[in-house]
Amino acid sequence: LPDIYIQVTIPNEFRRFGRVNIGITAGIETTVAPKDWIDGCNNVDLVITTSNFSRDVLLSTVYNENDKVTGKLVRQHRIEKPVKVLFEGVDTEIYNDTYNNKFELDIPEEFAFLFVGHWLKGDLGQDRKDVGMLIKSFIETFKDSDDKPALVLKTSSAGFSVKDREQMLDRIKTIIGNTENPPSVYLLFGELTDNEMNDLYNHPKIKAMVSLTKGEGFGRPLLEFTLSGKPVLASNWSGHKDFLDLEHSILIGGKLTDVHDSAIDNFIIKGSKWFTANYDEAGQGMMLLYKNYDVYLNRSNELKEINKVNFSLDKMTEVFKNILSSKLDLTP
Helix, strand or coil, X not given: CCCXXXXXXXXXXXXXXXXXXXXXXXCCCCCCCCHHHHHHHCCCCEEXXXXXXXXXXXXXXXXXXXXXXXXXXXXXXXXXXXXXXXCCCECCCCCCCCCCCCCCCXXXXXXXXXXXXXXXXXXXXXXXXXXXXXXXXXXXXXXXXXXXCEEEEECXXXXXXXXXXXXXXXXXXXXXXXXXXXXXXXXXXXXXXXXXXXXXXXXXXXXXXXXXXXXXXXXXXXXXXXXXXXXXXXXXXXXXXXXXXXXXCEEECEEEEECCHHHCCCCCCCCCEEEEECHHHHHHHHHHHHHCHXXXXXXXXXXXXXXXXXXEHHHHHHHHHHHHHHHCCCXX
8 A cells, every 4th residue: 555646647536545645637627617626526535636727616515405396406416625835837948049040930920829729519609718719709809900910720639630720720620710811720730749839939929928718727738828928918817827827917898708519528517617808809809919019028028037937947846845745744
C-alpha cells in the first residue's frame, strides 16, 4: 500500500489506492460538475484543480437526493474533501519572448490575430471555444476596412487527419459564406512542438491572441501567449481570469447561457451554463486593439513580467510543495 497515491485524471476516475490519496484534475468549463465527479472527489483525501473558477464550481455543485415516495430531501451530495488550486505553470525556458526567425508564417498581412484551441462539437455559436462566432465577429468587424488584418486559427477537432483538415476548412468557408471582400482567415493545421508554438506566438506578424471561449478550466495557451508580451483579448469569465485582468488585457463582456444540446457530452452536462460573449463588444475590442496596438502592447508587456514570476513552472513547484506539506500527515 503506497503512502501517497496521486492521480491526474477526470474526477469520476478517482480511486483510493494509498494511505493518502490525491486527485488532480483540470476541472470544469461550465457552472455545474457532473454527479459522478462529486462522488469521485469524495473518494480521495485532497482534490487539486487548476483555477479558482474550477475550485468554486466543484465546491458549489450540489445534488439533492429525495425520497422516491414522499419527495422529501434525504441528503445532499456535495464535495466534502478539501479542494486546492494549483495553476498550470509554464516553463519559461520554452515559453518566453524569444523569436526564432527560421519559423516561417507565409501570409501577406503584417497584422494577424491568433486563436489556439480545439474546434469541438456544437452548432454555430455553441461549441465550447466559440470558434465559429469568433470567425464571424472578425469578418463582420473588418470586412469594410481598407487595410485588413488576418485571423490565424491553430485548431483541429479530434486529430490531424486529412478528413479533419477538410472539415475545418469547410466550416470556415460556410461561415464566411457570400461575404464580399472578407478579411483573410487562415487555418494552421497539424501538430507543433512546444518550441514551435513559442515561435508562432512570437512571430512578428502575430500581434495578439483572441478567444471568445465559453469556459476554461484554466486556459493554458492564453497564459503561454502572455509570456510573448503581446496583447490578449478573451472572454471575461472562467479559469483564465486568474492570469488575465482588465488592466492588462481586453476582457469581453457577455452573459451566462444554457449549454446547447449540440454541445452536451459526459462532462458538459444538460442544465449547466457557460459564457456567451457579446459579439458586438468583441468586434469593437478587436478594432480597438488593431487601431491602438501600441497602447495595448505596453499593458501586455507589463503582464508578461507579472506572469513570468507568478505562473512559472518554478512557482508552481513551490505552490505544490506547500499544498503537500500542509495537507499530508504520514505519521503511522
